[in-house]
Amino acid sequence: MAPIPKISEPICLIENPGDKPSSVNEEAKKVLENISQPLVVVSIVGPYRSGKSYLLNKLSGESEGGFSLGHTLSANTKGIWMQCIPHPKKSGHTLILLDTEGIGDVGKANQQNDCMILSLAMLMSSAVIYNSKATIDQDAVKKLYTMTGVHRFITETVSKQNDQDVQTDDDHMLPLLVWTLRDATLKLEINGRPATADEYLENSLKDITPVKTPRTQEQNRARETIRNFFPKRKCFVFDFPSSDKEILGTMDHVSETKLQSTFVEETKVFYEFILREVPPKRLKGGAVVTGSRFAHLLQSYIDVVKRQDIVFLESSMSDMFTNENRKVMNRSTEVYGNKMSTQNVNSHQEFQQIHEAAVEEAVQGFNKLYIKHEKSQEEYRDELMADLLKKKDEIWKMCEDSSLQRCNDVLGQLKSKLDRNLKENKYHVPGGHEAFITDKNLIIQEYTQTRDKGVKAEDLLKEFLSSLEVIEKVILKTDQDMSATKSKIYKVTDRFDTEQLTNYIKSYQLPHESFNRVLIQLFGFAGHGKSSFVNSCLFALSSNSFNDFAGEATSQGGKTIDRRGYKLTNSITIVDNRGLSKMDSAEEWEIYAQLCNCVPLDEIVLWDKSQEERLSLVTRRAQEKRSDVIVPVLIYSSQQSLSGEDFNNIKEFLIQAKILTRILPFIVLTKSNVANKSSLKDKFFAMGMENVYCLENYIVSDRLALRSKHLNILTILYDILESVNFHTKTRSDFQNQRQDWLSFLMMKAGTMQ
Template sequence: MEEPLCLVRNGPDGVLRADPAALEVLSGIGQPVVVVAIAGRYRTGKSFLMNRLAQRRSGFPLGHAVQAHTKGIWMWCLPHPRRADTTLVLLDTEGLGDPDKGDSNNDAWIFTLALLLSSTLVYNSSGTIDQQALETLGVVTALTERVRVRAGDSGDTAAADFVRFFPGFVWAVRDFVLELAVNGRLVNEDEYLEHVLRLRPGSSRVVQEQNELRRCLRDFFPNRKCFVLPPPAEPEAMTRLEELDEGQLRPRFLQQADAFCRHIWDTAPVKALPGRVAVTGSMLASLAEKYVEAIGSSGVLCLESAVTALATAENTAAVAAAVAEYRQRMEQELKLPTASQEELGEAHQRCERRALALFMARVFADKEQRYQLQLMSELEAAKEEFCRRNEAASEERSLAVLQELWRDVEQRLDRGEYAVPGGSRRFQEHLKELRENYHRRPGLGVKAAAVLEKFLQGHEVLVRALCAADQQLSELEKERVASEAAAAAAAEAMRAMEARQEEQRRSLEEHKRQLEEQLCRQQGVMLEEQERVIEHKMREKEALQQEGFEHEAEALGEQIRRLQEEKEEMKKPSWRQRALDGLGTAAKVVLSGLAQAALWKFQKMLWP
């Protein structure tokens, strides 16, 4: 993108709408995205800081009047300056507290969208982190009224799980001119932030409200960072920052701004869903659209519902991509007709293994393996299509060879060579030579015997007539001649059916193997995430105890106990086995229809 686009428009009526042009840009990005959003009071220089992250002097409009310039949420997609195959998405949001707007509810939704879409949220304020700056962040305490992790959750339950969904938090304090000192002791920026977020003693309503905000910030954002930046230039030059060269900006500001940018570039993670599912640009577009729709329809965002809807679209696309990969590789590997069904089956196994691996790398939230079963069914159907094409190619090739070899027999018939005593014997010898020459021909494929039998059945009247005219042939020999080709065709059909049954068995084993590997990885990720949440809660509990808030620490201890119980359940292998058993049971149902069709076809071949 050469310049930013508006991602979420904030209409005059206060209704938020996702912009189709911006969604289309995002939908075209298949790479993982690092999403950095900035929020804060209006006219505090958010856009200038975002332009520096973009390494551009202009881009997001700065505005120099007291009136707010940015409306809604603006987006800029750029190649990530530090990571290959990753896109940096910058989101600049409408300023909080704009007096011209007068709608705190609208402010809260803009902030909530920035929070949920980003992997790192930058909160921008000016001067110091004082009570006014904290009060502007009061929208955080209202999140429990607007956001649910799961439908039906209470506000308290949702808040306890927010840490799994929320981004990293960076507080950028602009135009900071004071000394970094607390109680006469010099501190660094992070210590300064943690001091500000300490709970205040007292039981008044005002103190309780102030502490509630501090608790939310500490609980929702375990990864916190602070940067203080002095004014970038002299006051008279602040209205033309876009025009200033680097040499005209204050060295201390440049030093701090560079440190801020390096931190974001080096540490801001790829946007991820629970389970470390990396979000691509197209997935981010879907989330943005679904979040805005939920705001307009119900006024409550359910994160699990949005993820489920996203998973439906992404998993459907994963199935389609895996099947397309399978078909493409089969086309490249196979030269039809194959010499045997086993040869086609081996190619199928190789291509299926690759397609399944691609699917497993993309699929997420596939409860009860619904999409894996769909993939299994579609791959089996695609394999059967290749089998039909293989058989058709074999039939065409085999018939062409038979017609070529039969010409010699026809010429002898025309000359009357078989209409003499002993002619039937000579005919049988020539027929034997024809079969031997036929089987020596390469590339006949899996239907060679069946085509030969059908071909001979087409000339059965001639064969019987010649045999009847020649009394030298015994009745047993006549029966042998009549049944030899049919027996060969039946044996060939039996081998083909057994080969396909073996292919299905191996396919199911491969699906179960890759599913088990994925489940093991998911279990490890879930345990790590759970342990991270527990450690964060324990640190907060210790901090509350040190600050003298025993009641709050006790409540947090109950959360920790519940999380530890959940962790012990996650460790059990039984849930993995249930998934594997469920896949095996469902797969038998999915594949039984195809197996029955193959059996019917085989029986028809044996007993037409």
């Protein structure tokens, strides 16, 4: 509940200037608008100078700054004044005290004001205190009757039957009447027996019997009207507060010890009754009145009294209830929207389940706050359901849009490799369909495992797979056509026929399916022609013009500082390893790491890794599963002599390479147009090498295609493949060598500085 706005003293609520129509004080209205608590509204009416303000000040607990008492003969309170305080007895409620201008002021130009003020007090209040003096006589009853200007249409609305004990909804609008009889000197007796104050009041409101004259009939009508309009009644009789006139003029400022003890005790009983028994103000249908509702109805109360037509009030109440119920519906819709928007859903079924739970919560919230009036709760619920379904459609659209964005992002990342391969026609080769299916299934698997893709995940995957159907058919047809051509076995019957050699190399397949590819590993000192040999092999196997794919070395030495792989065919990859500067202990480990395929392709090779880095690299590679057939090839320039330390280091490397790969290394002597090539060949033969070739590479400055050059290059590749065929057919433990590689590298990493 919102706190009660602090006001230091009573404030005018209804301004009644006399010469102008009554109006609502906007400042007081703003105070009420900020009160969300239920109101207990107590108003006091009666003749001026009858002590009304004193009783209200007792209820508010104010001894200073309360309602003005005044002590002159002119009425001091004009219009209706209001004081707001937290209810002393009802937690979470606000007590509104209304002090009205005194009736019967001879200074008033228009005595109809008395009727208007009393009528307003009746409409606004939970309880009306009618303050009169001395006795309840016919004159006092007549004044109360004539001032109830709204009694005609109120009593018609209530339409209570004398024999009905059941309270109707409209009874909530009728205030409690508390008749306070001040300065009473009479002895409370009825027909000579003692009577209570309540019995005295009821006796005063009984019909006069027998009815004999129009006058007595009118008197009975007044009594009946009061009884019907105030079905709940209470009476308090107060003795004189004091016989001292000075004290009577300043009662709020004197101690209770100076007042008559009977008056003080009667005041306490009155105070306790009002705070304990007066209920919260309610409207038609039983809806409790809050400060904001009270502020909304103030002008309607004035209009009702002016026009003597309750339709104005009922219409205003209907508008207010409609607006408040609409606010409740909006809050329920907002609760639904917040609950739905914060959920991550991945299917329509899941969305529907959350929707149903959220609807139930929203409807329950509406049912708790719904305000009953002429429009049924079912009608509002139907409107609420329409709002919720509209909100559901909006949120579903948001879920779809968000999911589409998320799924497109995920799928875009996963299919980038497939898109690139399609663009480069890498699936339009023998075996391409199987590779395509593998890549496609990997996308599906990773896409399915990705969480929180939203409600469009399945639909988008279906669209993606549908978009691949035509492409897949084309790849399958191409694969079948090329495989039919490839299934033709190419044989080399003439080693000098370049076409036969080319067809054999391009169609080459490893003898066993357990092997992925042939890895031709090139080693040698920087600037000896490894990169040029790669370019020459690519040129010899293609029908295109020469290209410097590998990056030809300059006169200052080799350019390659990383380990690069070049695909000659689907089954053969040639690797340009980083060139050596000196085969010392720092370079040695990296040479063997490249040889054993432990260093990833297309990464920079550094000679100065720490021992921990080398061990970590071996450990990571140990987790991978590879089945490549490695063929070591040493590239050495014929322009360089081979002796001393280099001779011993190369010999040791070639012997170790044979042990690790199970294949005798190949030696390619580049720039072989020099005279010392024969002696160089002899040195390699002396090391135990059998496959030694002399070759003049294609280079950028000498790219003219010659049959002799092509034949030399193709012959080397052909002999490499024949060596692979021999070793893979005769050795059953070929794949187990991988563990030997890793053990060797671990040992080397532990012994090298």
